[in-house]
Amino acid sequence: MVQLKRRLTREAAYKALHGSAQRHAREIAADQPGSKEKLFAPRLLPAYKAACRRKRDFIRETEEAERCLVRLAEALRVIMNDKEFLSLLMSEGFATIPNCVVQRLHDATSEAATAKHAGMSPAGSSAGRQLVSGICPDVLAFLQDCFVKVKIFGLLRHVLPARQMEIARLMVAMERVTFTYAKILIAFTPRPLLAEGFDPTTIANVSEDQLGAMTPELGRLSSEFLRAVERRGSASLELVAASRYFERLMDNSKVVRYLAHNFPDQFEEFHSLSID
Template sequence: MKREQRSRPQEVLFACEDDCVRLPINAILPVHAQRKTVKASQKYLQITASIREVGLVEPPVVARDPKQPGVFLLLDGHLRIEILKDLGFNEVECLVSTDDEAFTYNKRISRLSPVQEHKMILRAIERGVPGEKIAKALNVKAQSVQRKARMLDGICEEASALLKDKPCPMVVFDTLRKLKAIRQIEAAELLVNANNYSSAYASAILASTPQSQLLDPKKPKQIKGITSEAMARMERELARLHEAITSIQDSYGEEHLQLTVVKGYLAKLLRNGRVVRYLAQARPEFLTEFQAIAEMTSTLSAETA
C-alpha cells in the first residue's frame, strides 16, 4: 500500500512588493478626483501640518499600470499626494501593491479615539518631543496639547479602560472627573450601554448622581437649566434604570441559553408529523406560536435586531 503524499502548504502571496519605491509624483495617477472643498477641511490642514513638521508617516499605496510601463495607479493616499504637490515635492516613497483593487484599502477606517490620542501625546512628550512641535503636527494650539495630555488626570483606570476606544470628547472626561471612582465606572458603563458620548448625556448623569457620590460632596451640583427638584427626580429614575440594566445583564446569558434550547427542541418536535397534526386539530394557536419560535433566525426582538 502506497504511502499517501502529504499535501504541500499553499504558498503565501504577499500583498505588496518587498521594498518601498521612490517615484515621481507626476507618474502616479489617482483613481478618483478630490472634492473642491477638501483643501478647506480640518483633516487636510492637520495632515499638511503633520507632513510639514514630521514628514510623511504612512507611504501612499500604488499599483503598476500593466498597460503603461513606468505609470502607477494610486490606490490609497490621494490626500497625501495632493498635499505633497502643494508643498512642492516632486517625488514620494510609495508601497507598491501586487493587486490593483483600490476598494480593499481603507475599506474600514479605524479612527483614533481621544484616549488613544492622549496616550500618543504622552508617549511623544516622554520621548522629549516639545509640546510646540506636537501642536504644529496636530495643527492645534499648544494649550490644547497640554489639555489633551492631562485628559485622564483624576479618571480611574477602570473608567478609562471602558472608554479607551470610544469617541468620547474631552468635555465628558471633565464631567467624569467630578465623580468618585465607583461612580465614574457606573457613568462609563451608562455611556457605553447607551452608545451616547455627548456632553449633554454626561451632564445628565452628573445631575442624576447623588451628592454623596461626587468627588466633593459639599460642593453643590450646578447644571444649567436643571432645577434641584428635576435633579432629585433624575437621580431616582437613573438609579432604577441602572438597576434594571444590571438585572438584565445578570440574567441575559442564562435566558438566552434557555431560549436557544427551547427553539431547538420545538424545531425537532415539529418534524414529527403526528405531533403537528394533533396540534393543528386540538391547539392550532400553539402550533402557530411553536412554528414562529422554531423559524426564528435571531433570539433578538424585531425592534432590537
C-alpha cells in the first residue's frame, strides 16, 4: 500500500522554515577566522576620513539640489500670478508644467516642503524583532541581494539590532559592503549601542580618547547622510524634470523676451537652471 505523505500545517511549515533560518544564521554569524584582526591607525584613520568626506560631499550636493528647487519654486510662484504670462505659456505649448513643480507651488512654504521630505523615515523597525543567532532578521532581509562576506555578520553581532540596521543601510548607501568598512562602523559605534561586554578597541587599534572624539562626528554625519539618502532620489528627479521644462522655455524667444523684460530676477534663475 502506498503511504500518502502528510501535508505540513501552516504552523509546522513556519517552524521548519524558521529553524532553517536559524541554522543558516548561526553559520553565517559565527566569528570567522580573521574577524578579530585589528585595524591599525595607518589604515583606519585614512579610511575614516575618506568616509566622512564622502558623506559630507553627498549631504552638500543633496542640500544644493534642494536649495535650487526652493529658489525655482519661489521664482515661479511670482510669475505664475501674471495672467499675460500664463496666456503666453498656453499659446506657446508650455501649459503643462511638471507635476513635481506644481506640487512645490502648492506647498504652503518652501520650508514645509523640505521638512516633509526630511521627516520621512524608512519603513519598518528593528525594535522588538526576535534575533536569529544575534542578527536582526531585517538586516538579513535588507542584505539578501548584496554580496556580503560571511565574517561581516560576525562583526554585526557586536552591536544592538538598531545599530545593525543602520550599519547595513550605510554600507549599501555608500556602496561599501566590505569587511573593513563594517569594522570601522562597529569600532565607532556609541557605547549604548554596543552589545554587552564588547570592547571596540579589540578590533581597532585606537585609544579611548580617539574613540570619544571621533565617534560623535561619524555618528552625526551618518545620521545626516542617511536622511540625505532618503531625500536625494526625489530631489534629483524633480530637478531633472524642472531642468528639462525650463530648457524648453529658454529656447523660446517669446518667453525669453517676456521674462527678461518683466521679470529679470526670475529670468536669471530660470536661465541658470537651464544651463546647469
